[in-house]
Amino acid sequence: MNKLNNTQGLNIPENYLVTPAYVFFLIHSMQVGVGILGFEKYLVEKAGFDAWISVLIAGGILHIILWMMYRLLQNGGGDIVQIHNSIFGKYIGGLLSLLFCAYYTLLAFTVIITFIEVIKVWVFPGLQVWVFAFVLIWLVYYLVSGGFRVITGICLISVIIGLPILLLKFFPVEAGHTMNIYPMISHDLTDILGATKQSILSFIGLEFLLIYYPFIKQPEKSKKWAHFGIFYTTMLYLISVLVTFVYYSEEQLKQVVWGTISAWKIVEFPFIERFEFVGIAMWLYVILPNICLGLWGATRIPKRVFKIKQKYVVITFCIALYFPAVLLDGRPVIDMVNNLSGQLGTYVLMYIPVLLVLKMISDKVRKRS
Amino acid sequence: MKIKKTFLILLSVLLLTGCLPSKSVEENAIVQIVGYDVGEDERIQGTVSIPQYGKSEDKQAASELYLTVDADSTKDVEVEIQKQSSKPISIGKLAVTLYSKELAETDLGDIVDVLSRDPRLSRNMFLGIVEGSSRELIESGFTQDETTSKHLQGLIENNTRHNFPSTSLHDFLYAYYAEGMDPFLPMLKKRESFVELSGVAFFKKGMLVAEVPDTKIFTFKMLKENFTRGMQDLPFEGGTIMMDNIGSKVDYNISGPMDNPTFDIKISLKAEVNEMAGVDRNASPQLAKEMEDKFVEYFNKETAELISLFKEKGIDPLGIGNFTKTRRKDFDLTKWQGHYADLEVNVIVDVQITEYGIFS
């Protein structure tokens, strides 16, 4: 316990902590973002209609990584900055933590530009990005300035609002060709593993646990909720994949950039048609936790490393995010940024086992000496 | 405080400039139906109809404005029509798109590509092939209190609940892009004062290659999907009997090696017989049995004809290839297409007549 008290910034007053059950919402809402709107296409390119197996495998891998993260955090007694400092020392550790900060920022940034792209393609081709991005980032700033509890609240709301969108999956199933999915594995293992890697890209987000872990009340109890969150995400992705496979033919899906949005088009109610507009508007709730938590995580690291006020870091980062969000444009660039953040995401996930091993070695060394 | 104030002022200025150029609904020319014909000099002739909604009281007035232009491509049609319209053209509510048979026989590939790309379009839109000129069909105005688009939309929708297999832009694109599957579309024909669904047009990729008349649609639908409605008549002992389908199920199965597979299509059909014009016998199990046999015989003949037509033209609207692909690991499209003409397709029809109507 003494060790905890020594580290500045880790002693979080109790009224800023959240109960363990919220880890479910934090993990789940961070994993689901813009990716789910169009990830099916990339899976199908790799493994065809067998890609649903890849989703399950990816879910399994994430469970293992989550378990490792908990091991790491429970022994490390704090967040990623603390762990880095204890393994690599102040300077190298700080540098590595800053890399994490960059990665978190990139994630938030990716979500912002992809969402703007979706709006430009589907709703307003003539959107003045510089105004929209300004308001969006201001909104994010407003939420982030409320602190971690507010962000958790947004995660919760996002999951609740996301539920009715899930029910819309019923419409494509009704219109689809159910015989397309047949438990027949026609692709070899490398294809399926390729698709697994691809689906991990859209699954990233749980690594934020490394930074908000100290904010959880009785963190040991949150374990099951975290696993539950990943399980729920996996099921959600699995359902999405299956529905998309039922609705589109394999070659058709390769042409469709945003499968889920296209499928919303067929939703019709007596008072409303063309549900994709509502869907995209509601999607704001789903992506906001990504941006907010991303920005919060990214700005907390400088606070912990340099001991500066997070408030100013958030403002700086908001301004820093705004200009590239306005300037970057066009499908190829956005694809590139998405791929980059996905790649980095997989590296981060691969880094966690390495970190765990290093941590165990350093603990042992320290014990001896 | 000062920063906050300047920030607020800045924000409101931003918001003022942030307004998008917008037009309210009534200021748009909402195109609901568009037809394409072959124009002069290898150009496309496009015809649109724009409903003119009446003011306040007479809401349902069916007056329409028809505009026809010659253009180089379907996108160009939109541009050309814009030149003739007093209001901006909005194609978001497009409900029916028609192509003349002549045009469809050349190639619809490019047009289809546009349809699948444009985010404004609905995927529930109907496509149709017109025997003759689609312009004439659009401009003829069939009913007093409905627009042409609403009429045609209703016509196709109603038929898909009965004898015609389900069709929409999405279904067309599904089959168009799928391996081992070819699309089909309803054919429309203008009679003197009305329009009717006259048959099915079968495509090989984007090209119209075959068509069957409306009498065979029931058989085709039976092969294609499960359904619970639809009617089929049949000459029987000098008279005619009319069968009302109350539940038809179809099941595909493939067996044998990939180089020489056998394809089984099992259909089980439950039906009522409601009309026996010119048949001078009392209803009895015996009669039902005879009628069942007669129907089986009829369907066997019809399905065999259809399938041989498909084989001859090298098209696969039933999606047999697509089905095989999901069941067989070693599916190879080019090989499959090579074998397709020799594929053994067995259709087993089982008809069960359960009722004779309320009067026996």
Next chain:
Amino acid sequence: MWKWKRKEKQQQPQQQEKKKQNGTLSEFIQAMQESEDFVHYNLSGSTRCTISYLKTMCDSQVLNRSVLSTLNQKSLPTLRDMQESIPVENVRVTSKLDLIEEKVMYGYIMIQLHEKDEEVVLVPAISLESRNVSIPEVEFSVVGPKEAFVETMNTNINLIRKRLPLPQLTIKEMNVGKVTKTRVAVIYIDGIVNQDNVDTVQQRLKGIEVDQLTDSSFITQIIADNSNSPFPQLLDTERPDRVVSNLVEGKVAILIDGSPHALTCPTTVVEFFGASDDYFLPWHLATAFRLIRLFAVIFSVLSTPLYVAVLTYHHEMIPAALMATIVSSRSDIPFPPILEVIVLELTIELLREAGARLPTKIGQTIGIVGGIVIGTAAVDAGLTSNVLLIIVALSALASFTTPIYQIGNTIRLIRFPFLIGAQLWGLIGVSMCMVYFIGHLIKLQSIGRPFFEPLYPLRIKDLKDAFIRLPFNKQTERPVLMRTEDPQRMNQSRVNAKRDIDE
């Protein structure tokens, strides 16, 4: 420069305060004699003394029957004798000037032996002029108790006490307001309430710096956790039964003398949508009505913004069957939807404002004139579409379904930001606005407790009486929100004891 000016302002009131303080009792009497209703004379009966009182504040019955008759019958040479023989309760002898001043101003009778004496006898003879307890008008209910608070605090406390005959019902009083010195009472049930809540409330009340306090809404605004929020963070009610049930749940109530409303806290946003009727009906009916009310609120806020968004940007969303209706109703209108909506919304606000300011009978006429005449005329003249007229009228109607008046105002006004959002970016603008408000609600606190409570933090136990109302036997625990010292409402096992057939 700004700071310097502000400092100067702060110094001025302190100086004034010093000047105001009187030196002696005679100076006070002299100052009071400026007013015509101050009576000051020497009594020359069996007892010789000087009597002073405010005749507009004193009960003349007490004065004549108890005080004057006693003083005239016996000879009472000392103040102590007077205190003992005057048959009025709580007569006291004092020489504290500030106490004397305060009491005289409230209507006490001051008796001195000689005019220059500093020591006096104070006889309480306050005349309480007050309205009778009447039917609640703002929170009317068809069934259930029909008493409402009035402007006198003693009557109000009486209304609460008679429903809660408990020694634990504690009432703490203080005076707030530099000039008005209004009595403010904090009421709670000791043993149920969480002491933290009481302390917070008392602390905030003591910290109030204000010159006048004429109504409970002053307190709501001043002690709110975020005074810039459009949402009221204390629930105000005129129903004693509602206050009592809140007290039993473990909340703290604040009563203000001169205001016919009580404030209860901590409160949550869903509580504003619960009416006391909900508890007088069977639980399924009550739940249905609550859900209808909730739907009405959502409809009221979102209907016109959605109209603007859909008609301006997303007309693909209108089904073909509705298209003809909407387009033909809009075809004559020269304005874009946003202008049309704002004009009509403002008209409705105008009607409401005019109706609220006028006497009831004329108010009704204005409502009819405005609603029917202006409405139909506007449609006929082609200024607004009749579809929109229906929507606006319905949403205005829906905004009045909230049982608490304060939140109704909020609901009517927060739709304007939504309208701006809708005009900017259609549905996306609307949902951005919604996110802002949800974020705001999550941030809000009521006396340090989360305002958005059963939703976030998500507390399943408190959801039993939020959007739905479960039967009483399912609500055996007090809400988690208050963190009460005694969470059990009743004995759960006895409530849910199962009986066999024919037992």
